[in-house]
Amino acid sequence: MISKQSFTIAVAGTHGKTTTSTILAHILKQAGKEPTAFLGGISKNYDTNLLFAKQGDILIVEADEYDRSFLQLHADIAIITSVDADHLDIYEDRSALQAAFIQFVSQVKPKGLLLVEDSIEIDFPIPKGGISLTYSTKNKVDYYAENIKIKEGKMVFDMTALGISLGISCQKKQEDLELQLPGIHNISNSVAASAVSFYLGLSFEDVANGLATFKGIKRRFEKHIDTDKLVYIDDYAHHPKEVVATIDTTKQLYPTRELTVIFQPHLFSRTQDFAKEFATSLSGADDLVLLDIYPAREKPIIGIDSEMLLSLCNNPTKETCSKDELLSVLNGKDLDVLLTLGAGDIGTLVDSIKETLN
Numbered sequence: 001m002i003s004k005q006s007f008t009i010a011v012a013g014t015h016g017k018t019t020t021s022t023i024l025a026h027i028l029k030q031a032g033k034e035p036t037a038f039l040g041g042i043s044k045n046y047d048t049n050l051l052f053a054k055q056g057d058i059l060i061v062e063a064d065e066y067d068r069s070f071l072q073l074h075a076d077i078a079i080i081t082s083v084d085a086d087h088l089d090i091y092e093d094r095s096a097l098q099a100a101f102i103q104f105v106s107q108v109k110p111k112g113l114l115l116v117e118d119s120i121e122i123d124f125p126i127p128k129g130g131i132s133l134t135y136s137t138k139n140k141v142d143y144y145a146e147n148i149k150i151k152e153g154k155m156v157f158d159m160t161a162l163g164i165s166l167g168i169s170c171q172k173k174q175e176d177l178e179l180q181l182p183g184i185h186n187i188s189n190s191v192a193a194s195a196v197s198f199y200l201g202l203s204f205e206d207v208a209n210g211l212a213t214f215k216g217i218k219r220r221f222e223k224h225i226d227t228d229k230l231v232y233i234d235d236y237a238h239h240p241k242e243v244v245a246t247i248d249t250t251k252q253l254y255p256t257r258e259l260t261v262i263f264q265p266h267l268f269s270r271t272q273d274f275a276k277e278f279a280t281s282l283s284g285a286d287d288l289v290l291l292d293i294y295p296a297r298e299k300p301i302i303g304i305d306s307e308m309l310l311s312l313c314n315n316p317t318k319e320t321c322s323k324d325e326l327l328s329v330l331n332g333k334d335l336d337v338l339l340t341l342g343a344g345d346i347g348t349l350v351d352s353i354k355e356t357l358n
Contacts, residue, residue, distance in 0.1 A: 003059065003073045006036075009196060010073050012063035012104055013081030013117075015242050016189045019181070020081055022217050024193035025051055025060050027210030031202050035060050041236070044215035058200075063104060065097065066090065070104050077113045077199070078105055079192050083120050084241055089269040089298070098122055115143075115195055117188065133162065135191045137184055143195040145187050147175075150252065155179040157187055161198045174204040178212045182221060183249035219347055221246065224354050231257070231337040232357055234350050238266040238343035240277035247284040250339055257336045261285035262326065264342030265293040268301040271309060279312035285339075288315040289329060292322055294344025323349065327356050 003010070011021040018040035025037035026045055034053040037060040042049050051060075063070035063078070067090055083101050091097040105114055105124045112127035118136035126132045135143040140160070148157040160173045179190050194207045216222065225232040231254060237246045243263070250259060263282060265271045271278065271293055282288055290306040290313075306320045321329050326349060330338075340346055340353065 003061065003075065006059035007057050008059045008061060008073065008075045009035075009077040009079070010061050010063040010070070010075035010104075011079045011081065011192075012065065012070055012101065013079070014065065014084045014086045015239065015245075016081035016185065016192075017062045017064065018217060018236075019186060019220055020079060020189040020192050021060050021062050023190055023211070023214055024196055026214050027193055027197045027202065027207055028058065028060075028200070030210045030213060031197070031206040033058060033200070033202075038062065039217075040064075041217040041220060043217055045213070065100060065104075068100055071100065071107070073104070074107050074109055075112065076109050077115065077196055078108050079196065080105070080114070080116045080120060080124070081189065081192060082117060082241075083122060084239065085273075086239055086270070089267070113196075113199060115192060117192070118144075133195065135188070135195050137188045137191065142171075143191050143198075145191050148184060148187055150182065153180075153182075153253070155182055155187055159191060159194060161195065161204070172204065174208060177208050180212075180214060181216050182253055183245060185245045185249075186221075221249065224350065225357060230335060230357060232340075232354065233338070234340045234347065236343050236347075237341045238270070240274050240281040243278065243341060244281035244284070246341060247281070247339065250337060251284060254337050258286045259284065259337045259339060260287040260289070260333060260335055262289045262291065262330075262338070262340045262346070264291040264323075264340075264344045264346040265306060265309060266343040267296055268293055268298050268304045272301055272304045275304075275309055275312055278309060279314070282313055283315060285315050287317040287333070288313055289318075289326070290320045291326065291342070291346065292320075294342065294346070296344065327352060330356055 011017045028035045034056040035058040036053045037051040039049040040062045085094045108127040110128045112130040114132040118134040118141045133142040137145045142162045145157045158175045219236045235246045237243045
């Protein structure tokens with residue numbers, strides 16, 4: 001009901017919703033737009049997942065595909081960051097998931113904007129009287145990033161943007177934009193947020209300032225220790241593509257160091273559906289520790305457990321342990337770079353892990 005009555009920007013996708021929506025909210029807020037935003041994580045800039053505007057009519061909301069809840073939303077601007085198979089306990093198969101995304105897009109209001117990541121191969125309907133645009137970190141499309149590099153721990157990149165808000169078709173380029181969040185996937189999220197900001201009339205200066213001052217989100221590649229002797233990072237990754245993106249990003253930042261990964265699988269059904277993919281995505285760890293599967297809303301599935309997943313992994317060193325055993329297991333390791341991953345209750349261990357490591 002709120003989305004029908006407000007100017008709504010809905011961020012959908014199997015990955016990247018929280019980061020994209022939080023970056024967008026920060027860019028707009030820094031530029032004086034004052035959005036109301038319902039976010040899926042705690043913004044470090046504002047120490048909350050809710051921004052409530054006393055004035056202004058812009059609403060930013062995550063459009064979550066889980067349980068088809070995003071089909072309750074009616075957006076003026078819809079962003080699609082990714083459509084990978086997930087939540088197969090809700091959807092029968094990939095085609096059913098894609099059909100739900102198509103229905104979500106069909107509910108964009110007349111004269112609306114659809115912004116889609118360029119690699120998504122789905123024929124989405126164009127909003128009635130509106131437009132459909134694309135963004136990328138690989139191809140030269142309507143909005144794109146290039147010359148991406150890591151400099152002093154920050155991502156630095158050039159971005160080219162369509163001058164659509166000015167009623168012209170030319171593109172403008174800004175060099176050496178900075179983002180504190182590491183990883184190509186976060187550059188992609190930033191380009192999506194920037195594209196909507198441009199569409200709403202913001203300048204490159206507004207966008208550059210918003211990106212440079214964005215501090216990140218709790219449990220999204222959150223660095224707790226970063227020294228020459230020890231690095232500890234915690235992340236929410238719980239899908240194979242998220243896991244591999246986070247591990248790859250960590251190895252890009254610390255290419256010569258030994259990586260220990262603690263992973264808590266989330267849901268028996270997801271572990272069953274993507275067991276081989278998880279094993280492949282976790283292969284970048286030099287030392288792998290799997291915690292027991294976090295059940296969330298599910299009952300156990302016979303034969304699906306962390307031992308089964310571990311048997312598929314080919315890491316040089318690997319083991320399973322319970323949550324209660326983890327701190328003693330870590331005490332027995334010569335840690336260099338430690339990464340904890342998962343969407344379950346592994347986040348409740350972060351403070352204890354920090355105390356143990358310090």
